[in-house]
Amino acid sequence: MSITGTIEGIKACVFDAYGTLFDVHSAVGKHRHRLGDSADPVSILWRTKQLEYTWLRSLMGYHADFWQVTGDALDFAFDMHHIDNPDLRRDLMEAYLKLDCYPEVPAALATLKDRGLRLAILSNGTPAMLDAAVKNSGIEGLIEKNFSVEDVGIFKPDPRVYRIAVDGLKVKPEEIVFQSSNAWDAAGASAFGFKVAWVNRFGQSEERLPGRPDAEIGDLMKLPDLLI
Structure with missing residues (x-):
């Protein structure tokens, strides 16, 4: 088309x-140096799970607002990449409020x-x-x-x-x-x-x-x- x-x-x-x-990838972009080679995979998985959770919650009838869904998706991405960094998590969530x-x-x-x-x-x-x-x-x-x-x-x-x-x-x-x-x-x-x-x-x-x-x-x- x-x-x-x-x-x-x-x-x-x-x-x-x-x-x-x-x-949506500008949040991770602001902290790319802290994630190193994991930056792009984390950003892609974060976005993928964010969308999946909206669809799944809608089907399940268990609504949570998009801020919670975004945090849950980031936690999943961190777990998958074996990242345990509460300060980085906080900073990425804050960056999501200031996307380019x-x-x-x-x-x-x-x-x-x-x-x-x-x-x-x-x-x-x-x-x-x-x-x-x-x-x-x-x-x-x-x-x-x-x-x-x-x-x-x-x-x-x-x-x-x-x-x-x-x-x-x-x-x-x-x-x-x-x-x-x-x-x-x-x-x-x-x-x-x-x-x-x-x-x-x-x-x-x-x-x-x-x-x-x-x-x-x-x-x-x-x-x-x-x-x-």
């Missing part, structure tokens, strides 16, 4: 946070806002986590609302999560274009009824799931050209 055609009738752009706006945004994000959001589009985040993150990430990235003046799954107590891709943005912005699903770098999230949002631009930063394959993105882009600077 490529950027072909346009997406029409959009009133609001809603963004996933982690991996889409914010670089991807370089093009501020300019892309500013362009969309200048065109009169409403901008919001819809994320698994807790309100406090999202507020911290947005503030750290300096994009708080561009984002109208941060929507968290904590409003419904279940994680993406449950349809109740996507409904939060519809109710909060008071627009129709088809008037929202949703952006995520996670192929499974793009599929979930499409199945719900959003228009979807999949931000395929990492060259993933498209998921074999219900729902299909309307467009595929490599980064967010390409999004304004899709919308009319």
